[in-house]
Each structure stands twice: as C-alpha cells, then as structure tokens.
Amino acid sequence: MNILVLLKMVPDVVEDIEVAADGKSLDPDSLRLIPSESDEHALEEALILKERHAAKVTAIALDCEGADDALFTALAKGADRAVKIAGGATGLATRAGAARVARALSAGQGLQPMDLVLTGTQAIDDLEGLTAPLLAHRLGWPYLGIVTQVVVDPASARSTVTKEYPGGCHGEFDVPLPAVLGVQAAEKPPRYVPVAKVRAAMKSLKIETVVPPEEDEPAPLDILQMAKPQAAGHAEMLDGAPEEVAGKLVEILAGHGLL
Amino acid sequence: MGEAAAHEPTICELTLDTLASHPEGRKVFTCIQCGTCAGTCPYGDVMDYPPRRIIGMLRAGLLEKVITSDSLLACVACYACMAKCPRGIQLTEVLLPLVKEQTFLRLPETPAELAKALENTLRYGNPEGEPARKRAAWVKTTDVPVRILAEDPKRPVDVLWFVECYTSYHPRGQDNTRATAKVFHALGVDFAILGNEEKCAGECARLLGESGLFDTLMDYNMAVFQKYTFNRLVTSGAHAYDAFKYQYPALGYRYPTDHTAVFLARQLDKLKPLLTRKLDYTVTYHDSCCLGRHNGFYEEPRQLLRAIPGVKVVEMTHNRINSICCGGGGGGMWLDTYYKAKGYERLSERRVKEAAASGANVLAVSCPYEVSRFEDALKVFGYDKHMVVRDVVELLAEAIAA
Numbered sequence: 001m002n003i004l005v006l007l008k009m010v011p012d013v014v015e016d017i018e019v020a021a022d023g024k025s026l027d028p029d030s031l032r033l034i035p036s037e038s039d040e041h042a043l044e045e046a047l048i049l050k051e052r053h054a055a056k057v058t059a060i061a062l063d064c065e066g067a068d069d070a071l072f073t074a075l076a077k078g079a080d081r082a083v084k085i086a087g088g089a090t091g092l093a094t095r096a097g098a099a100r101v102a103r104a105l106s107a108g109q110g111l112q113p114m115d116l117v118l119t120g121t122q123a124i125d126d127l128e129g130l131t132a133p134l135l136a137h138r139l140g141w142p143y144l145g146i147v148t149q150v151v152v153d154p155a156s157a158r159s160t161v162t163k164e165y166p167g168g169c170h171g172e173f174d175v176p177l178p179a180v181l182g183v184q185a186a187e188k189p190p191r192y193v194p195v196a197k198v199r200a201a202m203k204s205l206k207i208e209t210v211v212p213p214e215e216d217e218p219a220p221l222d223i224l225q226m227a228k229p230q231a232a233g234h235a236e237m238l239d240g241a242p243e244e245v246a247g248k249l250v251e252i253l254a255g256h257g258l259l
Numbered sequence: 260m261g262e263a264a265a266h267e268p269t270i271c272e273l274t275l276d277t278l279a280s281h282p283e284g285r286k287v288f289t290c291i292q293c294g295t296c297a298g299t300c301p302y303g304d305v306m307d308y309p310p311r312r313i314i315g316m317l318r319a320g321l322l323e324k325v326i327t328s329d330s331l332l333a334c335v336a337c338y339a340c341m342a343k344c345p346r347g348i349q350l351t352e353v354l355l356p357l358v359k360e361q362t363f364l365r366l367p368e369t370p371a372e373l374a375k376a377l378e379n380t381l382r383y384g385n386p387e388g389e390p391a392r393k394r395a396a397w398v399k400t401t402d403v404p405v406r407i408l409a410e411d412p413k414r415p416v417d418v419l420w421f422v423e424c425y426t427s428y429h430p431r432g433q434d435n436t437r438a439t440a441k442v443f444h445a446l447g448v449d450f451a452i453l454g455n456e457e458k459c460a461g462e463c464a465r466l467l468g469e470s471g472l473f474d475t476l477m478d479y480n481m482a483v484f485q486k487y488t489f490n491r492l493v494t495s496g497a498h499a500y501d502a503f504k505y506q507y508p509a510l511g512y513r514y515p516t517d518h519t520a521v522f523l524a525r526q527l528d529k530l531k532p533l534l535t536r537k538l539d540y541t542v543t544y545h546d547s548c549c550l551g552r553h554n555g556f557y558e559e560p561r562q563l564l565r566a567i568p569g570v571k572v573v574e575m576t577h578n579r580i581n582s583i584c585c586g587g588g589g590g591g592m593w594l595d596t597y598y599k600a601k602g603y604e605r606l607s608e609r610r611v612k613e614a615a616a617s618g619a620n621v622l623a624v625s626c627p628y629e630v631s632r633f634e635d636a637l638k639v640f641g642y643d644k645h646m647v648v649r650d651v652v653e654l655l656a657e658a659i660a661a
Binding site: 192 | 360363364368369371373374377378381382383388389390392468469470471472474475
C-alpha cells in the first residue's frame with residue numbers, strides 16, 4: 001500500500017506576525033514557518049497505517065523555508081521517502097498550491113499510484129480546509145475531512161473512515177481507495193522523534209525534488225487589505241461584593257439597552 | 260565516600276557499547292550491588308529498575324529489558340545515587356543519560372507535556388514555547404541598566420550573565436532576575452547578557468537522554484559566545500552551570516564559570532555592608548541537586564543567608580547531601596502529569612512537608628525550577644499561608660536598601 005502525506009509550512013503564531021509594507025500580505029521577515037499541526041497528525045496516522053499494513057509512506061511538501069527540516073523529520077519518524085516540490089512561486093494561495101501538488105503527483109517519478117493521500121484537514125492559513133478537497137478534485141478522487149480514524153482493507157481497496165461532527169458525534173464512512181482524507185487528529189498524538197535521529201537522517205538520507213510543469217492559476221480572490229486587529233479599549237474590572245458587582249453589571253447592561 | 264566530590268570535566272563520547280573503553284565506563288562494572296543508590300533514590304521505591312538493578316541487568320546482558328520499560332522516566336537526575344555510591348560510579352552524569360537515551364528511542368509514546376517541552380526547546384530555545392524575541396523583555400522592567408551584548412558587540416565585558424529560560428520568561432523567574440540585576444549593580448559588577456540570542460543550555464534535555472537536542476544547543480551557544488569578549492560566565496541556572504562546567508569544555512569552552520549564589524558568596528565582604536535592611540525571616544535553605552550534591556556548594560548559599568540582618572537559618576531534616584530533590588531535573592519538570600497518572604507522590608510535595616515542619620516562614624532556593632514547584636506544593640497543603648518561597652538572591656536584593 002502506498003500512502004502520500006502532504007505537509008505544509010505555515011506561520012507560527014507564537015511569534016508576533018507583522019503585515020508587509022504593501023498592506024496586503026504578511027511580512028516574511030517577521031515569520032517563522034512551522035509544520036501545520038494537523039499535517040503532523042496526518043503524518044502520524046500514515047505511520048500508524050504503515051506499521052499495520054507494511055505500507056510505504058511518502059512525505060511531500062511545497063518548497064519553502066523550513067520544508068527541508070520538516071521532510072527530514074518525517075523521514076526520521078519513519079517515512080520511506082521525502083519529496084520536495086520545487087520551482088514556482090512561494091507563498092501560494094490554497095488553490096494554486098493544491099493545483100501545484102496535483103501536477104507534481106502526475107509529473108514525479110513513482111508518485112503514482114497512490115492508495116491514500118493524507119493531509120491536515122485545515123491549517124492556520126486555510127481555516128476553510130480547502131487544500132485537501134481541491135487536491136482531491138484535481139485528482140478525481142473522493143474526499144472526506146475532519147477524519148479521526150482510518151481503517152484500511154488493502155485487499156479490497158476500501159477504507160472505513162471516521163469523521164468527527166459537533167456535539168461529540170462521529171460518522172463512519174465506507175470510502176473506496178484511492179482517496180484524499182483531511183485528518184483532524186491521528187489515533188495517537190504525533191510521535192516525538194529525538195533530535196539525534198533527525199540529524200542522522202539529514203546526514204544519511206536524501207530529499208528528492210520534483211519540478212512540476214507550470215500553469216497559470218489565476219487567483220479568484222483579490223486581497224484588498226490585511227491588518228492587525230486594533231485594541232478598541234480595555235476591559236473594565238468590577239470590584240466589590242457579589243451583590244455590588246451584580247448591581248453594577250445590571251446598570252451597565254441597561255445602559256447599553258440590553259435589558 | 261559520602262561527600263559530593265568535585266570531579267574533572269569529562270568528555271562524554273561514551274556509548275553503552277563502548278563503556279569498557281573509558282575509565283568511567285569501566286568503573287560502572289565495579290558496582291558491588293550494595294543498593295545504596297536505590298535506597299537513596301527519591302523514586303527508588305517506584306522504579307522497576309533503579310540504578311543497582313540497571314547495572315545488574317547490564318552485566319547480565321539483559322539491558323534490553325531495562326530500556327524497553329519506562330522505569331527511567333522516573334529518574335529526576337538528582338545526583339543522590341551518584342553522591343552516595345561507595346564506588347564513585349558516575350551514575351547520574353554518565354551511565355543514566357546513556358540508558359535514558361535508549362529508553363527514549365524505544366518509548367511507544369512520549370508523554371505529551373515532555374514532548375512539547377522538548378519541541379519548544381528545539382524550536383524556540385526555551386521549554387515554555389515563548390518567542391525568542393521576548394527572552395530579554397524583562398530588561399524593560401528593571402530599574403538598573405542591563406547591557407545586551409548585541410547592542411555593543413565590540414566592547415568587552417567582565418561577566419557574561421547567562422540568565423536561562425525560567426528566569427527569563429516565568430514571572431517568578433523574572434523576580435529572581437530583577438533581584439540579580441539589582442545585586443550585581445549594587446556590587447558594581449561589569450556584566451552583560453546575551454538577550455534574545457540566548458538559548459537554553461539544554462542540560463535537562465541531556466540528562467533525560469536527548470543528547471541530540473543538547474548538542475544542537477551547545478553548538479549554537481558556543482557560536483554565540485565566540486562573537487563576544489568576556490572574562491567569565493555567571494549563570495542563574497543551576498543546571499546550566501553544570502552544562503558549562505562539565506560538557507561545554509568538549510567544544511573548547513574555557514571560561515571560569517560560577518552560579519550566581521556562589522559568585523556572590525565569593526564577594527561576601529563587599530556584599531555584606533550593602534545588606535542594610537533587616538528581614539525578620541526564619542529561613543530554611545533547600546540544597547539544589549546541582550549546586551549541592553553534584554558540586555559541593557553547600558555552605559555558600561547559607562553564608563549569604565546568614566549575612567542578611569534579621570535572618571535566622573534553620574535546617575530541614577534532609578539537608579546538604581541528603582536534600583530531597585524538588586523533582587524538576589532530568590525532565591521531571593514536564594512529567595508531573597505523567598507521575599500523577601502513575602500515582603507517584605510529587606517530590607516537591609514531599610519536600611515542602613519537611614520545610615513546613617522546620618519552623619521556617621521562608622523556603623530559600625537557588626535553582627529556578629524550585630520556585631514554581633515549591634510554591635505549587637505549598638498551595639496543595641495550604642502551607643502557603645505560613646511560608647513563601649524565595650531565591651537566595653531575591654532575599655539579598657530585598658535586604659539592599661533601594
């Protein structure tokens with residue numbers, strides 16, 4: 001069985017992110033890029049399936065700062081192959097990025113046939129979770145997102161996929177393979193890999209590169225402005241005994257016409 | 260035997276397979292299986308494989324059983340076993356990190372809090388996961404000038420003050436750091452910090468078996484040191500002190516190094532006249548594992564405390580070489596949830612019971628981990644109404660008139 005894991009580097013919100021001078025994009029100098037958290041879960045789910053079915057796992061990522069680190073880490077965790085999609089612009093919007101990955105899968109050696117493509121169901125810069133369904137559409141494969149478990153029957157090329165719903169519900173789906181799945185959470189937390197193993201992978205293993213053919217991907221949306229939220233005011237702290245505070249609160253709510 | 264011997268810095272390129280090729284490695288095999296290590300280990304009663312049994316299994320060719328169990332996650336690297344071993348086997352320093360490294364590689368699942376702390380340390384240079392750009396944010400909150408080397412890189416300085424992580428980011432750590440800056444300034448120490456360039460010294464990562472992370476941090480910190488000119492290094496981190504003293508020499512580190520408490524104790528004759536405010540505290544001092552058992556600095560912090568007017572020093576039952584670890588070393592700082600799930604008593608809770616029984620109203624410490632660990636433990640029992648935790652340097656600063 002062949003599993004592909006699509007990894008994406010996203011801005012780390014631990015750092016203070018700044019808007020660039022053009023007022024429409026993020027200042028790249030202020031950014032630190034880290035692997036998207038749900039992509040880590042996708043990789044973990046792939047590695048769990050590898051252990052279960054002796055599958056081959058290929059980690060793939062669009063080239064950008066930090067992609068090498070993420071791919072070597074994937075190899076150190078147990079991925080069999082790491083592929084970097086090079087050439088082309090960096091910082092692609094979701095649709096263009098997904099299209100690029102789809103072209104890479106057709107162009108790259110040994111990247112087809114895949115039985116399963118796993119990627120994070122959403123990312124901090126893709127809250128709508130569009131990467132996976134757009135990729136599935138390009139490949140002509142079924143897609144299911146917010147996945148928390150994948151049970152595969154390689155012999156019949158089918159899978160039973162658990163999808164999470166609000167309210168603590170979940171649904172079980174019978175999904176024919178190949179398919180693209182957006183992983184919400186792996187069955188276990190993403191494994192920790194000791195730094196020594198990653199350093200060893202950097203010394204002894206290689207990341208392959210694939211350069212897909214270019215195609216014009218006009219962006220359907222035009223960003224007018226990007227800005228940081230402005231603090232409109234501060235919280236007013238109410239002090240006193242519970243009865244006093246309740247009284248003040250009622251006054252404030254009434255004053256705002258809410259009562 | 261029985262004394263924490265100061266020993267020469269060791270270059271640890273040993274592996275479990277090459278133990279016999281090195282004098283310290285060969286010493287491991289001279290173990291007489293007396294069990295003093297297991298008996299003195301604070302978690303010896305819950306470990307499947309305390310040090311004695313580890314060596315026994317090693318000699319019997321059964322180490323695989325040890326490293327596939329999670330027994331070693333309970334080791335908090337407190338140096339108790341190493342300090343008491345009648346053979347002088349460097350358990351905490353040499354053997355245990357090697358065995359822990361293998362354990363770590365085989366763990367089916369790394370406890371989440373620990374994994375996060377390690378990932379944070381690699382990514383941000385601190386286990387808290389705070390941005391590197393905020394490491395020196397505390398400088399704006401001090402009243403005294405603090406020089407950051409990057410702002411004036413060519414000018415030499417006498418003391419490079421390596422602040423460390425909890426002391427940079429944690430609110431109670433920052434209290435300690437502001438106090439340290441105040442005391443240094445009062446003494447006229449010519450000091451500077453690395454500021455946002457500073458990254459964790461990584462000693463606790465090394466002690467728990469993450470040697471790759473330690474090496475990455477050591478490479479980085481050594482490269483930063485080489486950019487500047489300074490005579491000596493003083494650090495607020497007790498574990499960082501150990502890293503610089505025993506591990507960094509392997510990469511050519513040669514600076515005279517001190518922990519802040521020891522550095523200040525050496526200058527007591529200059530410091531004492533500045534301690535003019537009377538503090539009516541009854542203080543009990545908790546010997547930290549690194550300063551105490553590992554390096555033998557038992558008296559220096561006590562000298563500092565006794566120099567403060569109005570301070571009365573009382574001892575806990577287990578003091579000096581017998582001190583009970585706060586539980587923060589060797590990864591323990593990030594394994595409280597794991598220990599709780601296993602039903603182990605938290606060592607910090609064990610220790611504060613002794614502190615409360617000593618009759619003191621101040622528990623004095625000298626390692627940054629201890630502050631939050633003991634404050635939390637005091638709250639668990641409600642002792643926080645009668646006792647506060649203060650770093651020794653915080654007390655010194657308090658005794659210096661503003």
